[in-house]
Amino acid sequence: NRAYRLRRRPVGQLTDGDLELVEEQVPELADGQALVRTKLLSLDPTSRVWMSDMRSYEPPVPIGAVMRGFGVGEVVASRREDMPVGATVSGFTGWQELVLADDSQLEAPLTVLPTPLPAPESAFLGVLGHTGISAYLGIDLAELKEGETIVISAACGAVGSIAGQIARQKGAGRVIGIAGSPSKCQHAVKVLGYDACIDHHAADWRAQLDAATPDGIDVDFENVGGPVMDHILMRLNIGARVSLCGMISEYNSYNKGGEHTGSLTNIVQLIMQRATIKGFLVLDWAHRFEEAITYLAGLLGEGKLHYDETIVGGGIEAAPHALHQLFSGANLGKLLVRVAD
Numbered sequence: 001n002r003a004y005r006l007r008r009r010p011v012g013q014l015t016d017g018d019l020e021l022v023e024e025q026v027p028e029l030a031d032g033q034a035l036v037r038t039k040l041l042s043l044d045p046t047s048r049v050w051m052s053d054m055r056s057y058e059p060p061v062p063i064g065a066v067m068r069g070f071g072v073g074e075v076v077a078s079r080r081e082d083m084p085v086g087a088t089v090s091g092f093t094g095w096q097e098l099v100l101a102d103d104s105q106l107e108a109p110l111t112v113l114p115t116p117l118p119a120p121e122s123a124f125l126g127v128l129g130h131t132g133i134s135a136y137l138g139i140d141l142a143e144l145k146e147g148e149t150i151v152i153s154a155a156c157g158a159v160g161s162i163a164g165q166i167a168r169q170k171g172a173g174r175v176i177g178i179a180g181s182p183s184k185c186q187h188a189v190k191v192l193g194y195d196a197c198i199d200h201h202a203a204d205w206r207a208q209l210d211a212a213t214p215d216g217i218d219v220d221f222e223n224v225g226g227p228v229m230d231h232i233l234m235r236l237n238i239g240a241r242v243s244l245c246g247m248i249s250e251y252n253s254y255n256k257g258g259e260h261t262g263s264l265t266n267i268v269q270l271i272m273q274r275a276t277i278k279g280f281l282v283l284d285w286a287h288r289f290e291e292a293i294t295y296l297a298g299l300l301g302e303g304k305l306h307y308d309e310t311i312v313g314g315g316i317e318a319a320p321h322a323l324h325q326l327f328s329g330a331n332l333g334k335l336l337v338r339v340a341d
Ligand code: NDP
Pocket: 044, 045, 046, 130, 131, 134, 154, 155, 156, 157, 158, 159, 160, 178, 179, 180, 181, 184, 200, 223, 224, 226, 228, 244, 245, 246, 247, 248, 249, 250, 280, 281, 282, 283, 325, 326, 327, 328, 329, 330, 331, 333, 334, 335
């Protein structure tokens, strides 16, 4: 039973020694406890935030603690009636091979998935999990109207790829993606149904984005922040809405406590264009998970929703290195680590 424990807070990118892979005792089960083997681990941009001590929505992972993370696993031993051996569960597994699931756990308990599973188990960490639900919520909170122009950054990522397709379903006039390579942009247009996709590494990406949004931008589904968002702000229309889902471009560079220098310079455009910006956190919206999952599962069932996954093999030890993919842009769709078969 191996687990990653946080040894120190990373400075910049996660480096060797920030996390340590530790051999742990297999816990003895008491009544009301089950033992879960992690099968798939979700790697999220917010994993990097949790490693830091920035001001955040969750307390930082304490130094010495097992790294926090979502996963899907299988119950391998049980003294809990609601969690029989063989059941598939999802929730906070942490970066570890075996998880003790305690029925007295109040915060983020593991939950049993339906049998038979209506979709592959990986989908519950992506399109039918927190990233798909974030896409649904972000579009809904932006009150996207038919005919409007929406721009989505990290357009081929776990959240962005689903957001783009929902925007299309909701009747957006133009759905424009921003992604990190020509091949991702091709995928965005050919497979995900974006009208155009701009490679943010191209020297003239700003001019390309201007040309792709001749009528300005009504909705920004923002996943990355930084220069990309700053330029989008310059193209907002009057009454535009920014759904602020994430700012991954900054996650490796917060100072202690969360201060950050040298960020957005065009934020004044919110005033000039009487625009609104709304930050949201999927974890606050549990009362709408069922609605979101029903919608997403409906589109999947009708063959109207494509989802990509990048599943890294090599077991739990692969997790820290795989996390870099989110920052280099190597992942297509939801990034997962296969911890066990
Ligand atoms: P993705 O699958 O989208 O992976 C991250 C992608 O971000 C990379 O593939 C890369 O794509 C892009 N990226 C990384 N660094 C930069 C940069 N400096 N500039 C531009 N693009 C960059 O991750 P997720 O879908 O899991 O998450 C997307 C965003 O949504 C994150 O900011 C995350 O924090 C946020 N999020 C928020 C939630 C909430 O409740 N508010 C819930 C879940 C996620 P490319 O190759 O295109 O550059």
